[in-house]
Amino acid sequence: MKQNTHPQYQVMTLTCSNCGTDFIVGTTAPKGFSVALCSHCHPAYTGAQSIIDTANRVSKFMERQKKAEAMKAGKK
Ligand SMILES: [Zn+2]
Numbered sequence: 001m002k003q004n005t006h007p008q009y010q011v012m013t014l015t016c017s018n019c020g021t022d023f024i025v026g027t028t029a030p031k032g033f034s035v036a037l038c039s040h041c042h043p044a045y046t047g048a049q050s051i052i053d054t055a056n057r058v059s060k061f062m063e064r065q066k067k068a069e070a071m072k073a074g075k076k
Contacts, residue, residue: 016041 007028014023017034019041027033036054039045051058 008030009026009028011024011026012032014025014032014035015021016023016036016038018037021038021040023038043049053059
């Protein structure tokens with residue numbers, strides 16, 4: 001029979017990087033993992049309308065909009 005075929009299963013504490021809630025999870029990931037959102041802070045669960053701007057995409061878009069408005073105003 002083959003030896004060492006199963007990954008190491010471990011129970012660890014996982015923290016949501018958005019709201020800081022701790023969860024106890026079972027995983028085979030050796031270094032564990034992280035989550036950006038969880039059921040305590042995701043808009044689908046909370047019902048709150050909020051923008052999750054993890055890569056600053058929304059703020060970059062807003063900046064471009066401001067520049068475009070400024071260019072339009074300059075032309076007139
Ligand atoms: Zn969360």
